[in-house]
Amino acid sequence: MKKIYVREEWCLGCHLCEYYCANANLGNGDMAKTLKGAAICPCIRVEEDDRISFAVPCRHCEEPHCKKSCITGAISVEGGVVRVDKDKCVGCFTCVLACPYGAVMPSADGHAVQKCELCLQNNTGGAPACVAHCPNRAIIFEEEAEVASA
Amino acid sequence: MKHVIIGNSAAAVGCVEGIRRTNSTDDILLIASEPHHTYSRPLISYLIAGKTDRQRMKYRPDDFYAANNVTALLGKTAVAIDPAAQTVALESGETVAYDTLLVATGSSPVVFPAEGLEQVQNMRTFTQLQDAEALLESVGENTRVLIIGAGLIGLKCAEGLRSRTANITVVDLAPLVLSSILKPTPAAIIRAHLEANGVGFRLGTSVAAFRTLPGGGYEAQLQSGETIAFDQLVYAAGVRANTALVKAAGGETNRGIVVNTLGQTNLPHVYAAGDCTESPDACTGQHKVMALLPNAYMQGEAAGMHMAAGGAPLPCAPEPLIPENAIGFFGKHILSAGIYFDDGAEGKYEDFDGENYRCFYYDASAQRLMGYILLGRAERAGIYTALIREATLLPEAQFQQLRREPGLIAFSPEVRAQALRKQVV
């Protein structure tokens, strides 16, 4: 399965991934129009200090704590992708409490949670927006493990 | 092999899914007293508030039993286990045989005797779908509701009913709300928040006697001398693990059915999981009842994997269990995990900015985060929970950085790479 990986030495700390993620999940085309002046609520989050920066997306864990902890059954795994049914979710935040990466987020209105679904749930056509728009290839979308060439 | 499961809630579902991770052919028979498709018990208060419905509160999709090849006997109650014959007797007179058995019977509300309580016709406990449905019928705009118990269940009920009536009073002998998960300072913040949202409290007192009023309705006479008139009583003073079946069969029980991390009881081929059990707390090693839904699911899953494995290696290790809870009232979230130190003890770090309250319990000699309570801001709290669950070695400087802001940046580049980089094998 293809997953999002992060190469922190390539991250410029530009936060474009956050903007493109938020925009993709709002389902809007023109980013400047939709996000101008608005507080964004992306599923991917950039961490930084004065030395390093890197983005943290959902890991789509094989043993997903968020899914096992979900009290409503709103979180499921489909083909390796950990997904959330916002219609079932009541926003109790048990998954926020459970995710070891801090990658399940309260949604902007606080009534449900949101998480990276590899852009399957929005209109980007399955190519994650954060990856597509990272200017320095610090976020990549690749098959899981591969054998190192000797 | 034939696996029998008593129960149809989080622990039972975890067991079904645990079995089916490795095994698609063994027979699974599930027996439950409640006649419903598996539903999320905590959502009964959201049902009252109109924030979910019967369909959306299903814990698994409609085809769950069929998709997992489970025979479900819903609306049937197990009355005895015979561990020598490996059979379960049902109230209906049938007997079913098992190769392995999971007891996932949950807990039942406790009701303490009080003078006149038996006269209160409009009395309900609040743990089942049928309780929520009855309250939806009986509570309207003018109904005065009295709730006994300011714990998680009583307060969730109060929040749900607040959308129907403005007249709700909660009585509890404890001087604090949520005394099982909060310390005095955060409890006072939550109480004030609930009061601001229209829930009344009488704490540190209890009901001495109930009376039926001649003109209709009832009256509760409190120990404090005050009387409160009401139309509907909700009794939410606590729950007790359903241990009777295992106890009568000679199994070891204490406050819950005693199990190990694989869910095994001391009876051969008999497992137990969920609210009916007590099991090792990964944070302290002590056996305790950790009656929360995530734990019920993960215990059930571990038991299911082991029941199906027949001695073969499990598809994954049982998840370490700790007390961990997220609950919210009127938009304010409470996240808590692990254990708390006594007030005044070293290692307690508390701050409150008027909006968000945070308290951490850090053991400097063991270099471990032991527990936390967060009110308000919830974002990325799972980073803290994982440190407690995994008993991660956490030097003080790292703890101090994390305490300011939860983030993977506090960890070493190697730990981060493990989490975020593509692993080359």
Ligand SMILES: Cc1cc2nc3c(=O)[nH]c(=O)nc-3n(C[C@H](O)[C@H](O)[C@H](O)COP(=O)(O)OP(=O)(O)OC[C@H]3O[C@@H](n4cnc5c(N)ncnc54)[C@H](O)[C@@H]3O)c2cc1C
């Ligand atoms: C109002 C409310 C709010 C809650 N909120 C939260 C929350 O926010 N977060 C959280 O983590 N937890 C919460 N909980 C607790 C949570 O619901 C439980 O931890 C969870 O349901 C435990 O699951 P279980 O499978 O162990 O047992 P239960 O859910 O109690 O289910 C037990 C099952 O066993 C069946 N059964 C029992 N005895 C027999 C018998 N003799 N024969 C046949 N069947 C039998 C019952 O019919 C039922 O299907 C809440 C509980 C309530 C009541």
